[in-house]
Amino acid sequence: MSEARRKAALARDAAHALGLAPAATRSAAIAAAARIILERSASICEANAHDLARGREAGMPAPLQDRLLLDEKRLEGIASSLDEIARQDDPLGRVVGGRTLDSGVRIEQVRVPLGVVAIVYEARPNVTADAFALCMRAGNACVLKGGSAAQESCEAIAAACRDALVEVGLPGDAVQYVSDDAAHRETEELIRANGLVDVLVPRGGASLIRHCVENATVPVIETGTGNCHIYLHAEADVEKALGIVINAKCSRPGVCNAAESLLVDECAADRLLPPVLLALSERGVELVGDETSRLIAEKCGVAMGEATEDDWGREYLDLKMSVKCVRDVDEAVEHINRYGTGHSEAIVSESYAACEAFLAGVDAAAVYANASTRFTDGGVFGLGGEIGISTQKLHARGPMGAEALTTTKYVIRGDGQIR
C-alpha cells in the first residue's frame, strides 16, 4: 500500500474519536501546537535551513526562497494565528434548522465534521500549521501533503501538531504528513483515495489546482485562481478609481485577489484612463490593451502593447494588466462573466443603478462596488483564517474558514413513530 493510502487510512480511523471530542479539547490541541512550535523553534529553523540550502543549490528563485523561509518572527506569527483559531467559536454541534412534526417526531439539523480532509500544497510551510488548526477546529482529521522543497520544515511542524494532539489525549494519527517523491506518485494516490478522504483542498498555483480538479476522484474544492477585474463606469470618481486600481493591482501582485484586467466605459475613457494608466506605468506595471485604450495610452505617452484574446483570460500574478474599453455596464458584466474566474470583481461608479446592476449581474464569489478586491480574505470576512478561497459554487464559495470544513446531519428523535 502506498504511504498516502496508508496514512489516509490511519487518519480515517482517528477521525471518529476526533469528531466526538468536545470543543475545549480541540481548542487545547490547537493551543498546545502553538506552544510546542515555539518551544521547538530552534530545531524547526534548523530543518528549514536544510530545505533552504537544498533550494539554493537547486537554483530556487529568491521570491520562492522568501516564501519558504522560517525564522523566529515567522514562527511567532504562525503560533499567534493558531492561538486565534484556538479561541474561535466552534462550528460543531450548532443546530442550523429543525421542526417538530404533529406526530411528535423531532427533527434537527446539526453541524458535524466532514471526516478526513486532504490538503495538497506547495512550498509554504505555514500552511501545515494553518491547515491542521482549521481542520481541528472543525473536528476533522487531516492528511497534509506539502511540496518537496519544504519537506523538512513541514515535517517538523506536523510532528509538533501530532505531539500536541497526544498531549491533550486525542489520537496523534489525526494529523498525517505525506512526504513528497519526485514522481508525485503519493499525490496521485491521495487524490484518488475514495472512501478514505472526504474532501481535497489543493492550495497553490493554477497548474496544481487544475491537475487536482481534472484527476481527483475524491470531491475537490477548487480554490484560488483569480482573474479579477476593476470596471470604471462612466460615472466613476477618478480619485476612487485611481486608489482602487493601484491597490488592487500593485500592493501584492502575486496574490489571487489582485486585479488583472481593467475595463473602462469608452464614453469616459478620455477622462478616466490617463491618470490611471500614468500611475500604473509609474509603478512599473506592463500594460496591454484593445485599440481604443492604446490610442489613449499613446496620447498620454504610456507604453501599451496589443492585448490578444488570450490576455482577457489570463491571471498574470505579476505587474501586468490588460485594459479594455466597453460600451456600458451590460458589456462589462458580460465580459467578466465570460472571462473571469468567479473570484472577486469590482465596479467604481457614483451611479446607484450601475452599481446595483453590476452587483446583481456579475457571477462571482465576491462582487464589489467602490472598494478594492483586496478585501476578499477569510480574516476580513470574519472567518478567522482561511483554508483557501473557493472559486466554485458547490459547498463553499469565497474564503473558506472552519465552517466550510463541516457538513450537517439530520438527527430525528421519536417514540416509536412510523410513516
Add this chain to the structure above:
Amino acid sequence: MSEARRKAALARDAAHALGLAPAATRSAAIAAAARIILERSASICEANAHDLARGREAGMPAPLQDRLLLDEKRLEGIASSLDEIARQDDPLGRVVGGRTLDSGVRIEQVRVPLGVVAIVYEARPNVTADAFALCMRAGNACVLKGGSAAQESCEAIAAACRDALVEVGLPGDAVQYVSDDAAHRETEELIRANGLVDVLVPRGGASLIRHCVENATVPVIETGTGNCHIYLHAEADVEKALGIVINAKCSRPGVCNAAESLLVDECAADRLLPPVLLALSERGVELVGDETSRLIAEKCGVAMGEATEDDWGREYLDLKMSVKCVRDVDEAVEHINRYGTGHSEAIVSESYAACEAFLAGVDAAAVYANASTRFTDGGVFGLGGEIGISTQKLHARGPMGAEALTTTKYVIRGDGQIR
C-alpha cells in the same frame, strides 16, 4: 456539436436572465406549467400511451410499466405538486450573513442561483415536472435527460414547462430536454459539459448514479443509495421494534429509505428477534443472517439463509433483509459506519445513553432514535419537494429542496476603501 452540449449552451445563455427574474415571475412560471399540463392532459396521456406500448412490446416488467404510466389522476398529482412549489418561500436573495468593517465597508453574503442544473434520470416522467419546478424556484436553468422508455411523455411535459416560461416572459430556453439515444452518447456529453453545467444530479438506480460519479467531470451530487439499518438495542421496546422494522422494510421496499439490514444486541436477541422475524416472514420477507440469528430463526421456525460478507453492503430494494447480532451499541455503530451508505440509520432503545451514543456516533445524512427511516423525505423535513436525497457530505446532505440548488455570493459595498 452534440445535442446535449448545444442545449446546455442555450440553457447557460438563458440562466442569466432567469437568475435576475423576481420570485413572483418564477412562481407564475411554475403555476403556469401546472395549468398547461392539465390543459394538455389528453395529449400528454397519448404520448405516454406510445411509451407504454413500446415498453410492453419490449417486455418491460409490470412495476416499471406502473412507474411509467400517466393518467388524469397522476397528472393532477404532478400539477398540485407544482402548485405547492410555486407557493413556497423563495430561497433567492436571502442575506445569510454579513458584517460592517470599521472602515465602513459593508459585506453581506446573499443566496443566488447555481446557474445550470443537469438532471439525468430514468423512466419516471413526473421527475421532468418536479425538477423543472425546483430548478425554477431556485432561479436555475435546467437540462433534463430522461430515459428512452419515457421519452415521449417527458418531452410532452418539458414542452408544457417551456411554454409556461414563455407565457410569463421568461426565456423558454431555460428548460431543455435532451432526448436519449441507444448508446447514451448524449448522457456522456452532458456529464462532461464543464463550463456549461454547474451541477449534475443523477436520479435513478445505483448503476446510473455510480456511472455519473465515476465519469462526470462536472460537479455531481450523489443521491439515493440507501443501505439503511435498524438496530435493536438490548433495551428496545419490542412493540416499537416491531412497528419500526415492519414499516421500514415492508411499506415500500423499492424506495431508498427502506431498511435493508437488521442489527440486534446478542444479549437480547432471544427476546427481540422471534416476534420481528415471524412478522417479516409472514409478510414474505426473505431473510439471511449470521450464525446466531440463524439459530434463533430456526428455533422459531423461520427460514433464514446464510448471510455472506456481500450481504452486509447490499441495497436489496426488495422484500429481503439481512440480520446480524452485535455485542453492543459500539459494534452496531462501527458496523453501520463500515457498511452503510450514509443515508438513514435507526436505533430502537429505551436507554437514553444508548440512543445518544448512536445518534452521535453514526455518520449518515439522517440518524433516528425510535422512529422509522421512512421519515427521510424532503416533504417531511419541510423542504416542500425534493430533487433527490444526497448521500454525500459536500454541499448538501439528506433530502435536497430548492435551497440545495443555490449558492451564495459576497456583495461588498464601499466608498472608495482600499486595503
